[in-house]
Amino acid sequence: MAIRTGKQYLEAIAEGRDIRIDGEKINNVVTDPRFSGGAQTMAMIFDLQHRKDLIDKMTYVEDGERYGLSHKAPTNAEELEARKQMFKIWSDASCGTFGRSPDYMNVYLMAMNAAADQFGEYAPNVRSYYKYIRDNDLSMTHTLVNPQVDRSKPVEQQDKDLAAKIVKTTDEGIVINGARMVSTLSAYADEILVVPSGIIKNNQEAFPYAFAFGIQGDAPGVIHVSRPSVVHQNAGHPMDYPMSGRFDETDAMIIFDNVLVPWERVFSHGDVDMCNEFYKRTNIGAHILDQSTVRSLAKAEFYRDLAFTITDSTKTDGFINVQNMMAELMTSVEIIRSIIVAAHAEAKLVNGVWSPNAAPYASLRLLYPDMYQRMCEIIRTVGAGGLVAVPSYAEFDSDDTKDFVNKYFESANGSSKSRTKLFRLAYDASISSFAGRQQLYERYYSGDPVRAAAIMYNMADKEPNKQRIWDFLDDYEKSL
Ligand SMILES: Cc1cc2nc3c(=O)[nH]c(=O)nc-3n(C[C@H](O)[C@H](O)[C@H](O)COP(=O)(O)OP(=O)(O)OC[C@H]3O[C@@H](n4cnc5c(N)ncnc54)[C@H](O)[C@@H]3O)c2cc1C
Numbered sequence: 001m002a003i004r005t006g007k008q009y010l011e012a013i014a015e016g017r018d019i020r021i022d023g024e025k026i027n028n029v030v031t032d033p034r035f036s037g038g039a040q041t042m043a044m045i046f047d048l049q050h051r052k053d054l055i056d057k058m059t060y061v062e063d064g065e066r067y068g069l070s071h072k073a074p075t076n077a078e079e080l081e082a083r084k085q086m087f088k089i090w091s092d093a094s095c096g097t098f099g100r101s102p103d104y105m106n107v108y109l110m111a112m113n114a115a116a117d118q119f120g121e122y123a124p125n126v127r128s129y130y131k132y133i134r135d136n137d138l139s140m141t142h143t144l145v146n147p148q149v150d151r152s153k154p155v156e157q158q159d160k161d162l163a164a165k166i167v168k169t170t171d172e173g174i175v176i177n178g179a180r181m182v183s184t185l186s187a188y189a190d191e192i193l194v195v196p197s198g199i200i201k202n203n204q205e206a207f208p209y210a211f212a213f214g215i216q217g218d219a220p221g222v223i224h225v226s227r228p229s230v231v232h233q234n235a236g237h238p239m240d241y242p243m244s245g246r247f248d249e250t251d252a253m254i255i256f257d258n259v260l261v262p263w264e265r266v267f268s269h270g271d272v273d274m275c276n277e278f279y280k281r282t283n284i285g286a287h288i289l290d291q292s293t294v295r296s297l298a299k300a301e302f303y304r305d306l307a308f309t310i311t312d313s314t315k316t317d318g319f320i321n322v323q324n325m326m327a328e329l330m331t332s333v334e335i336i337r338s339i340i341v342a343a344h345a346e347a348k349l350v351n352g353v354w355s356p357n358a359a360p361y362a363s364l365r366l367l368y369p370d371m372y373q374r375m376c377e378i379i380r381t382v383g384a385g386g387l388v389a390v391p392s393y394a395e396f397d398s399d400d401t402k403d404f405v406n407k408y409f410e411s412a413n414g415s416s417k418s419r420t421k422l423f424r425l426a427y428d429a430s431i432s433s434f435a436g437r438q439q440l441y442e443r444y445y446s447g448d449p450v451r452a453a454a455i456m457y458n459m460a461d462k463e464p465n466k467q468r469i470w471d472f473l474d475d476y477e478k479s480l
Contacts, residue, residue, distance in 0.1 A: 002065050002066060002067050002068075002134065002135050002136070002137055003046075003049045003050065003058075003059055003066055003067065003068055003137050004046050004049075004136075004137040005046060005047055005050055006040075006042075006043025006044060006045075006046045006047040007043070008046075009042060009043050009046045009139070010030050010039060010040075010043050012190060013029060013030065013039065013042075013188060013189075013190065013217075014028055014029070014030045014031075015027050015028050016217075016218035017029070017187070017217045017218040017222070017224060018218070018222065018223045018224065019035075019187055019224045019226055019252070020223060020224065020225045020226065021034060021226040021228065021229065022034075022228055022229075029187045029188060033231065033233065034229035034231050034233070035187050035188075035229070035231075035250065037231055037244075037245045037246045037247075037248065038187070038188060038246070038247070038248050038249055038250060039187075039188055040246065041093075041094060041098060041246050041247055042102075042139065042188045044093065045090055045093055045094075045098070045101055045102070046137070048089060048090065048093060049068060054089060057069075057082070057085055057086055057089060058086050058089060058090075060072050065135075067134050067135070067137070068102070068103075068106060068134070068137055069082065069083055069086040070083065070086060070087070070102070070103035070106035070107055070110070070291070071106050071109075071110055071130075071133070071134040072110070073110050073113070073114050073352065073353045074353060074354040075349075075352070075353070075354050076354050077344065077347065077354065079354060080290075080344055080347055080354050080356065081344065083107075083290075084290070084294055084340065084344070086103065087103055087290070087291050087294040087295065088294050088297070088298060090102075090103055091294055091295040091297075091298035091299075092298045094246075094247045095243070095247070095298065095299060095302035095429075096295045096296065096297070096298035096299025096300070096301075096302055097243060097247040097299065097434075097438055098247055098249050099184060099249060099292070099295065099441055099445055100141060100184045100185040100189075100249055101295075102139040102140065103291050104288060104291050104292065104295075105139070105140035105141065105142060105189075105193065106133070106134075106140070107284075107287035107288060107290065107291050108140075108142065108193070108284050108287065108288050109129070109130050109133055109140065109193070110130070110287065110353070111282050111283055111284040111286075111287045111351070111353065112126050112130065112267070112282050112284065113126055113127060113130035114282075114283075114351040114352055114353045115281055115282040115283065115351045116130075118274065118281040118282065119267055119268060119274070120271070120274070122266060122267050122268060122269070125263075125264055125265065125266060125267055126267050128264065129214050129265065129267070133191065136190075138190040138191055139185070139188065139189045139190050139191070140189050140190065140191045140192070140193055140214075141183050141184060141185040141186045141189040141191075141192055141193070141217075142183070142192065142193040142194070142195055143180040143181065143182070143183040143186075143192060143193075143194055143195075143254050144180070144195055144196065144197035145180065145181050145182065145197055145198070146162075146163035146164070146179075146180065146181075146198070146209075147162045147163055147179050147180070147181055147253070148181065149162055149163075154201055154206070155198070155200070155206070155209050156201065156203070156205040156206040156208075156209060157205075161178070162178055162179055163178050163179065163180070163209065164176050164177070164178035164179055164180045164194065164209075164254075164256050165177065165178050165208035165209050166207075166208040166209075166211055166269075166270075167208070167258070170260070172260060172262055172263070173260050173261045173262040173263045173265070173266065174211065174213070174260075174261050174263075174266060174269060175258055175259065175260050175261075176194070176211075176213075176256040176258075176259045176261060177256055177257065177258050177259075178255075178256060179253055179254065179255045179256070180194060180253070180254050180256070181253045181254075182251050182252070182253065183224070183251065183252050183253070183254045184249055184250065184251045184441070184445070185249045185250065186217060186224045186226075186250070186251075186252045186254060187224060187226060187250040187252065188249070188250070189217050190216065190217060191214055191215070191216055191217060192214070192215050192216075192217055192222070192254060193212075193213075193214050194211070194212065194213050194214070194215065194254075194256075195212045195267075195278065196210070196211075196212060196268075196275035196276070196278045197447065199276050200272050200275050200276060201272075202272045202273075206272065207270050207272065210268070210269070210270055210271060210272045210274075210275045211266070211268055211269050211270070211275070212266075212267040212268040212274075212275065212278065213261045213265050213266045213267055213268075214265050214267070215259060215261055215265060219259060220259070220260075221256060221257040221258055221259035221260075222254065222255075222256060222257075222259055223254070223255040223256075223257060224252040224253075224254060225252055225253045225254075225255060226250055226251070226252040227250070227251050227252065229248060229250070230244050230248050230432070230433040230434045230437055231244055231245055231248055232244060232245070232432075235392075236392035236393065236394030236395075237392055237393035237394040237397075238393075239393035239420075239421055239424060240392050240393055240394070240424050241424070241428050241432065241434070242421075242424065242425050242428055243425070243428040243429055243432075243434055243435075244428055244432055244433070244434035247434070248434060248437075251437075282351070283350045283351055283353070283355055283358075285358050285361075285362075286343075286350070286355045286356050286357070286358040286361070287353075287355065287356075288446065289343075289356075289358055289361035289362065289365065289446075290340075290343065290356045290361065292361075292365075292445075292446065293336065293339060293340055293343070293361050293364055294340065296336055296364070296368055296372075296442075297333065297336045297337060297340065299372070299375075300329070300332045300333045300336055300371070300372075300375065301333055302429075303329060303375035303376075303378070303379060303429065304326075304329040304330060304332070304333055304375075306379060306425065306426060306429060307325070307326060307329055307378055307379060307382055308326065309422060310379070310382050310383055310386075310422065310423075310426055311326065311382050312413070313411040313412060313413060313414055313418075313419060313422060314382075314386065314411065314412060315412040315413075316382060322382060325378045325381065325382060328374070328378065329375060329378060332371050332374075332375065335364075335367075335371075336364060336368075339360045339361065339363070339364045340356075342357070342360045343356035343357045343358070343359075343360045343361050344356050346359075346360075362452070362456060365446065365449065365452065366449050366452065366453050366456070368442055369439075369442050369443040369449060372438075372439060372442045373439055373442075376429070376430040376435055376438075376439060377430075379426050379429055379430035380430045380431065383423060383426045383427075383430065386419075386423050386426075387423055387426055387427045387430070387431060388427075390409060390419065390420045390423040390424060390427075391405050391409065391420060393417075393420055393421065393424065396416075396417055396420075405420070
């Protein structure tokens with residue numbers, strides 16, 4: 001069976017990678033308390049593929065072998081819809097907070113494979129890498145952006161030579177030295193795709209930065225410099241942090257310390273045009289946005305449902321201002337749902353893949369960061385002082401305190417325990433470090449929305465729009 005169980009996944013990632021965190025060097029993310037919750041969530045995600053009631057929704061069979069459905073290139077509307085349902089199951093499992101569940105990168109690589117011819121002499125490498133990932137059900141992260149040193153200059157003109165680049169070409173492959181940011185999930189991913197993002201100038205100095213390849217997360221010289229964990233290390237009880245404890249997917253800067261990338265793992269090399277047109281030629285955007293919009297829907301539904309539950313518990317749901325906020329959350333869900341319907345209704349074959357229209361998704365990509373900030377704000381507004389006037393769940397086990405907390409923390413319609421559980425969840429979803437990082441993630445996970453908006457504007461053919469205004473005025477003038 002080509003689909004892995006959670007146990008097989010954990011065994012594969014348990015040891016080997018070089019992770020630096022809090023001044024320590026660690027290599028086992030399964031046992032380290034800063035990483036173990038996320039690793040278990042990844043394992044749970046893999047296990048969902050094996051559940052009897054889900055296996056046919058999460059996987060497909062080809063030549064007698066079963067594979068994860070996100071590896072499959074949809075060829076018609078039904079297959080695209082089936083893939084959407086698969087995305088939704090994985091997204092719901094983390095309430096939409098695990099941005100890089102493996103389906104995100106699986107569809108990325110699927111689109112690369114469908115456009116393999118575009119990679120010229122490296123096309124066979126793209127095809128065999130896709131097959132390798134699919135057949136072994138491996139998880140991937142990617143890293144696209146050069147370090148944030150001096151954004152006023154292109155990479156080849158930086159005063160400080162820090163960005164990852166090709167420093168040597170040998171018979172065995174290319175040697176990469178330098179850093180890339182950010183790599184979400186790198187602590188848990190089997191593989192890292194190192195792919196282009198910004199425009200590379202067509203000059204000799206810029207050529208070392210023109211590449212695309214895939215490398216194992218534990219390859220010699222690959223160093224993951226992790227941000228400090230958002231997992232609370234001194235929590236009185238796991239119920240105090242029901243999200244951070246499990247759904248921190250981690251972020252890291254990846255340092256390539258003279259890493260040899262064998263030729264068979266190279267997808268592009270010294271081809272500036274290919275790097276600059278990477279996304280246009282492969283149509284990757286339509287597919288990753290398909291996944292991330294379904295995930296955004298799962299997240300919006302979760303925040304809506306959380307707000308309903310909080311306002312029911314405090315009996316504030318009868319107030320018109322509160323009802324307005326609930327309606328705002330419902331509207332967000334409906335907008336996202338409608339955008340998915342529109343993108344699927346306008347799908348077409350691109351590179352042989354039934355691909356959603358990326359335009360509605362690109363619009364949501366610009367709206368969603370503020371929409372999500374507002375979801376968190378509404379939870380904070382309706383939760384109010386209750387978000388901090390709840391104890392640790394551990395107090396219910398304390399002989400000294402349990403009588404007090406059982407009495408004084410009740411809600412209108414529930415026990416102190418249920419209210420404490422609910423408000424700790426609301427805290428974790430809206431105020432904690434985890435929630436702060438989630439808000440940052442939604443703004444930047446697929447690039448800078450400010451530049452994306454400018455690109456959207458600059459790429460549009462605006463002549464018909466302007467002409468229509470002049471025609472309107474001219475017609476009226478003529479009719480006078
Ligand atoms: C939580 C999180 C997870 C991420 N995960 C991944 C991942 O898994 N893989 C990956 O490859 N990347 C990931 N990213 C990185 C993401 O791609 C970048 O954050 C994004 O492209 C923006 O680049 P930057 O962070 O370097 O910001 P900068 O480019 O430094 O921008 C900072 C600010 O300056 C402005 N600015 C900078 N340059 C310009 C310009 N030329 N014109 C106008 N305004 C400008 C921006 O609008 C912004 O306000 C992640 C980011 C975050 C925050």
